[in-house]
Amino acid sequence: MPENAQKPATTHFPPAGAILDNGALKLVEVQGLGIYRAQLSPRDNRPYAVRCLVFPDSPGHCRQMLIRGVLLHQLASDHIGIATLHRAFKQDGMLCVLLESASDDYMSTQIFQRGRYLGDNFLIKDIFLQLIDAVEYIHSLGIYHRNLNPASIVTFEDGFRVAITDFGQSTTWETLSEEFNVGNVFYMAPGCHGGQLAPEGRYYPRFSDIWSLGIIFLNITTGRNPWRSATLDDPAFAAYLQNPSGFLASTLPVSRQFMELLVEILAIHSEYGQTVRELRIAIKKFHNFYSDIVMFEDCIATLARRSEFPVYIYDEFLDVKMNSYPRTNLIHRISAAEVAAKLDSSAMNSK
Numbered sequence: 316m317p318e319n320a321q322k323p324a325t326t327h328f329p330p331a332g333a334i335l336d337n338g339a340l341k342l343v344e345v346q347g348l349g350i351y352r353a354q355l356s357p358r359d360n361r362p363y364a365v366r367c368l369v370f371p372d373s374p375g376h377c378r379q380m381l382i383r384g385v386l387l388h389q390l391a392s393d394h395i396g397i398a399t400l401h402r403a404f405k406q407d408g409m410l411c412v413l414l415e416s417a418s419d420d421y422m423s424t425q426i427f428q429r430g431r432y433l434g435d436n437f438l439i440k441d442i443f444l445q446l447i448d449a450v451e452y453i454h455s456l457g458i459y460h461r462n463l464n465p466a467s468i469v470t471f472e473d474g475f476r477v478a479i480t481d482f483g484q485s486t487t488w489e490t491l492s493e494e495f496n497v498g499n500v501f502y503m504a505p506g507c508h509g510g511q512l513a514p515e516g517r518y519y520p521r522f523s524d525i526w527s528l529g530i531i532f533l534n535i536t537t538g539r540n541p542w543r544s545a546t547l548d549d550p551a552f553a554a555y556l557q558n559p560s561g562f563l564a565s566t567l568p569v570s571r572q573f574m575e576l577l578v579e580i581l582a583i584h585s586e587y588g589q590t591v592r593e594l595r596i597a598i599k600k601f602h603n604f605y606s607d608i609v610m611f612e613d614c615i616a617t618l619a620r621r622s623e624f625p626v627y628i629y630d631e632f633l634d635v636k637m638n639s640y641p642r643t644n645l646i647h648r649i650s651a652a653e654v655a656a657k658l659d660s661s662a663m664n665s666k
Contacts, residue, residue, distance in 0.1 A: 328367050336404050362416035370410045387458050388482035396449025398469050398480035417469030426465055430614035431474040432535045436603050439535055443598050449479050450524055451591040459520035460485050463527035464499040465534055486520055502527040505545040529580035536604045538615035568609035568618045
């Protein structure tokens with residue numbers, strides 16, 4: 316480690332039953348690493364969540380990003396499409412954040428484990444519009460999320476309501492950004508990877524959020540990702556660049572109307588693509604998102620004929636869930652560990 320590098324704090328996350336915030340908060344149940352179901356008082360039955368984050372020992376970029384993410388999340392919390400951040404406090408080397416609890420888990424669970432939205436055109440349209448409203452709101456505040464993906468969206472009311480969370484990678488008032496490899500590799504716009512797809516050495520955070528929405532829309536409708544990463548060394552993405560409409564029509568069971576909109580959202584020169592307002596206008600006209608040759612099985616939608624490209628599924632629960640999937644297409648299942656390795660590799664290559 317370089318001499319001037321910021322050393323991470325060594326923090327052990329508290330167990331269930333721990334009392335935090337000067338006795339005001341009890342951690343009821345561990346739900347993940349540093350994530351808890353919490354109770355404010357015996358008389359308060361509202362669901363709360365606590366997220367404990369390691370707070371760096373010394374000032375630096377990591378600490379700045381952590382604080383910025385919490386402040387921006389709190390600033391945006393007035394909107395129903397943003398998970399409410401009630402307050403944050405420091406304790407025992409941690410920054411603890413009290414949040415609105417996701418009563419029905421993350422969108423990633425709804426999509427990849429339950430197939431909650433699959434084939435339901437009415438619900439799909441409503442969820443799309445909720446996400447569009449939320450993104451338009453944070454953009455109106457000058458906040459750009461940069462890490463939109465199903466694991467940063469929580470769900471309520473049996474999946475009928477969704478809200479964006481996890482603002483740890485967000486930025487403000489940047490027309491152009493030079494921070495590359497920020498966010499989840501599967502959902503990053505081409506320019507976010509740098510290299511040939513960011514010839515000016517910069518990208519637009521506003522439009523990278525819209526790109527991420529496009530991939531999320533495909534997740535919701537098909538349970539799939541069109542490619543591993545929007546980079547030139549990805550064969551599926553390279554094929555998409557050669558013929559966007561042809562690629563989508565030959566690999567994904569989406570309607571022509573939806574395909575044409577996706578081509579506009581997933582524009583390689585994103586600054587010429589859809590704005591959030593234009594996206595809302597377009598989605599409101601939709602009644603069907605699927606082609607006539609769609610086939611539904613388990614949690615995915617495929618074409619009823621074989622495609623030359625594999626089906627990519629981002630499944631952060633790979634080690635837990637290994638359902639059988641249709642053999643219409645060759646399916647590549649990708650774990651969260653592989654995503655992290657891909658991100659680390661990209662970061663190393665950009666240095």
